[in-house]
Amino acid sequence: MELGIAAIVGVSVLVAVAVFSRRLGVAAPIVLVLAGVGLSYIPGVPEVVVPHEWVLDGVLPPLLYAAALSVPFIDFRRNLTTITGLSVVLVLISAAGVGALLFLLLPELGLGLAIAVGAIISPPDAVAATSVGRRLGLPPRLLTLLEGEGLINDATALVLLRSALAAAAGTLATPWAAIGDFLYAVVVAVVVGFVASVVTVFVRSRLEDPVLNTVLSFIVPFVAFIPAEGLGASGVLAVVVAGLHTGHASSRAFTAQSRVNDRINWRTVQFLLENGVFLLIGLEIRSLIQDADSARLSVPGAVGIGLIAVVGLIVVRFLWVGPVLLGERWQTRRAERRAREQKELLESPEGQDLPKEERGRAKRRYLLRRSDYRHFSRNGIGWRGGLVLGWSGMRGVVTLAAAQSLPEDIPYRPQLVLIAFTVAVATLLIQGSTLPLLIRALGIRGIDVPEDQRALAGLLDEITEKGLSVLEHPGDAVEGADGVAPDVLERVRQTSFLRSEAAWERSRGTERSVADTPHRLYRALRLAVVAAEREALLDARSRRAYPQRILRDAQSLLDLEETRLRVRRGSES
Numbered sequence: 001m002e003l004g005i006a007a008i009v010g011v012s013v014l015v016a017v018a019v020f021s022r023r024l025g026v027a028a029p030i031v032l033v034l035a036g037v038g039l040s041y042i043p044g045v046p047e048v049v050v051p052h053e054w055v056l057d058g059v060l061p062p063l064l065y066a067a068a069l070s071v072p073f074i075d076f077r078r079n080l081t082t083i084t085g086l087s088v089v090l091v092l093i094s095a096a097g098v099g100a101l102l103f104l105l106l107p108e109l110g111l112g113l114a115i116a117v118g119a120i121i122s123p124p125d126a127v128a129a130t131s132v133g134r135r136l137g138l139p140p141r142l143l144t145l146l147e148g149e150g151l152i153n154d155a156t157a158l159v160l161l162r163s164a165l166a167a168a169a170g171t172l173a174t175p176w177a178a179i180g181d182f183l184y185a186v187v188v189a190v191v192v193g194f195v196a197s198v199v200t201v202f203v204r205s206r207l208e209d210p211v212l213n214t215v216l217s218f219i220v221p222f223v224a225f226i227p228a229e230g231l232g233a234s235g236v237l238a239v240v241v242a243g244l245h246t247g248h249a250s251s252r253a254f255t256a257q258s259r260v261n262d263r264i265n266w267r268t269v270q271f272l273l274e275n276g277v278f279l280l281i282g283l284e285i286r287s288l289i290q291d292a293d294s295a296r297l298s299v300p301g302a303v304g305i306g307l308i309a310v311v312g313l314i315v316v317r318f319l320w321v322g323p324v325l326l327g328e329r330w331q332t333r334r335a336e337r338r339a340r341e342q343k344e345l346l347e348s349p350e351g352q353d354l355p356k357e358e359r360g361r362a363k364r365r366y367l368l369r370r371s372d373y374r375h376f377s378r379n380g381i382g383w384r385g386g387l388v389l390g391w392s393g394m395r396g397v398v399t400l401a402a403a404q405s406l407p408e409d410i411p412y413r414p415q416l417v418l419i420a421f422t423v424a425v426a427t428l429l430i431q432g433s434t435l436p437l438l439i440r441a442l443g444i445r446g447i448d449v450p451e452d453q454r455a456l457a458g459l460l461d462e463i464t465e466k467g468l469s470v471l472e473h474p475g476d477a478v479e480g481a482d483g484v485a486p487d488v489l490e491r492v493r494q495t496s497f498l499r500s501e502a503a504w505e506r507s508r509g510t511e512r513s514v515a516d517t518p519h520r521l522y523r524a525l526r527l528a529v530v531a532a533e534r535e536a537l538l539d540a541r542s543r544r545a546y547p548q549r550i551l552r553d554a555q556s557l558l559d560l561e562e563t564r565l566r567v568r569r570g571s572e573s
Contacts, residue, residue: 013039014275027131029278029396030432033425036282048283055401057225059273060154061239063397065221066270068151068243069250069262075144076244078375081331082145082324086389087123087152090320094122095160097316098309105305106297108411112168116161117416120403121309121423123157125396126150127274129435136439138388141379146392151244154398155237159185161402168410188233193241196224201246205253213258214265220246277397281424284400292418302415306422310430313423318390325386332380335373342366384442394432395424457503464496523565530562 017035021028039045076083099115106114126146133143162185163178200220207213221239228238250259293299342365345351354362381389403420406413471489475482502519537558541551 010276010279011272013279014272017279018271018275022135025135025436027127027432027435028275029125029127029131029394030428032275032278033282033428036279037285038282040283040286047287048280049287050280050284050404052401052404055277055397056158056405059277060236060397060401061221061225062218062269063273063277064151064154064236064239065224065243066266066273067147068240069247069266071147071151071244071247072144073244073248075141075375076148078372079141079144079148082327083148083152085320085324085327086145086149088156090317091119091122091153091156092160093320094313094316095119095157095164098122098312099164101309101312102305105308106412110168112164113410116164116168116406117420119157119160119164120406120420121313121395121399122160123153123395123398124150124393124427125398126392127278127394127396129392129394129432132432132435132439133388133392136436136444138439138444139379139385141375142381142385142388142444145381145389151240152237155186155189155234155240157398158236158402159234161405165407185232185234186237188231189228189235189237190241192228192231192233193224193238194245196220196227196238197242197245197249199223200242201249201253204258208255210255210257210261213254214261217262217265274397277400278428281396281400281421285421285425288414288418288421291414294414297412297415299418302418303422306419307426309419309423310426313393313427314390314431317393321386321390324389325381325383328376328381332373332376335369335376339366339369339373342369384444387442388435388439388444391431391435391438394427396428399424453503457500460500460503464500467496468493527562527565530558530565534558 013035014032017031018028021031024031040048095115095118097118098121099111099118102117103109103111103114109117126149129146130143130150133146159182163181166181167178197220200216200223204213204216207216220242224238224242225235229235250262254262289299292302342362346359346362346366351359351362399420403417406416410416470477471492474484474489498519505519537551537554540546
């Protein structure tokens with residue numbers, strides 16, 4: 001009974017805070033932490049202590065898998081160099097720098113344990129930054145960098161934490177052994193995650209029942225996580241690799257209904273888990289303060305060290321942004337050079353004499369490299385984006401769980417956990433609350449909506465032309481369609497043309513004129529018709545005029561059409 005009441009209260013708080021934060025224009029994690037702190041001090045509220053295994057082994061795999069599914073794989077691969085710099089190199093530098101600082105302040109820790117604590121507080125959590133960025137319209141490339149960093153840096157920090165604790169315990173004899181352990185954990189995790197994704201995608205692609213497909217999708221993160229951990233590798237990184245590959249392969253392997261189900265279900269899982277963890281951070285503050293109250297290191301002293309660590313992390317991150325911006329320019333020049341070299345090859349006498357298949361491959365390489373160059377040149381980060389990137393260093397889920405995984409017998413353990421929580425809460429409150437102000441002050445512009453609409457219309461024209469070519473020989477595509485009536489073929493053609501025409505109307509019109517376009521009015525009228533039909537259906541149900549199974553089938557047909565109309569209507573607003 002108590003667990004049920006706690007679940008009701010917890011979910012209600014998550015939903016209420018989500019609605020409230022959207023209206024207030026504040027990132028939900030900030031409000032959730034404050035709400036958790038407030039709830040923890042209400043008389044009668046029990047002390048909340050969540051075992052770290054629940055978060056690291058139960059919450060983190062599905063949370064990262066859900067995030068990886070939604071990351072655009074092509075953009076992730078294009079920006080892999082920058083993402084690696086932020087999520088691997090910066091985490092290692094931050095952990096070493098903060099570890100050295102903690103070692104100076106608390107010499108009894110030893111350098112190994114100090115670096116372990118540095119690893120705990122080094123990985124930023126992208127949830128707050130990306131939620132603010134999407135609402136305020138950050139450029140897509142900047143969002144990709146933040147999301148990609150948030151996926152990989154958790155794995156880096158946890159592997160480093162394990163190596164640092166092993167070094168502190170004396171089980172790693174030399175620094176080279178630690179480096180070897182780190183590389184082993186990464187390589188094996190990538191292999192395990194890829195294999196897990198390939199196998200599960202293959203199995204799910206053979207399931208026609210979308211319910212069974214959805215049920216199987218819920219175990220995919222653990223199919224990647226458990227074997228990787230069993231082999232001594234990074235289970236978190238294996239989950240990320242599995243999520244990235246599954247999201248990329250789903251377009252070809254899964255049915256449309258399975259993809260829609262995946263999006264809805266995993267967005268729901270992601271909302272509950274990531275917001276629930278931020279609420280738990282706030283709820284645990286009171287017990288952490290009580291445990292850390294010691295003459296050896298007082299609570300104000302631990303909080304002060306945490307705030308010093310916050311300053312150090314911010315300074316290190318901003319110092320790293322400079323090389324990131326330089327690397328971005330190098331990437332742009334490199335992409336331009338590679339595209340130019342490939343074009344020169346195609347136009348050279350040697351390129352003209354290439355066999356047809358080889359020349360086709362060379363042309364495809366040129367188109368890919370030209371596309372990469374256009375991506376980098378049109379989506380530069382710039383100094384404004386660099387400032388946003390530097391200030392988007394809020395900590396969260398991994399810092400919470402990893403801090404509580406510290407061994408019980410180490411010096412200052414309660415205070416170290418409080419230091420980690422101080423870093424998480426301080427970065428959320430300070431950076432998270434001021435990030436919207438910074439974005440507005442810098443005047444960063446997101447996507448060019450008219451340009452995107454024109455690109456969408458052009459893409460629809462391209463795929464429509466390819467799709468309608470099927471109608472030249474309908475019998476090859478559908479058995480028995482050779483003698484189909486011309487009016488049926490024309491109806492199929494017009495359905496495809498309507499989609500492209502509507503896209504071009506949106507790209508050419510202003511907000512007011514778009515509202516009066518024929519296609520928008522058509523959808524509005526169809527929705528009105530469906531609403532009237534639904535009322536008639538409810539009337540028929542109240543009269544018990546038809547069997548329940550017939551009413552349910554009719555309801556499903558109306559639901560499908562209304563969903564299709566509203567989705568398309570929402571994409572135009």
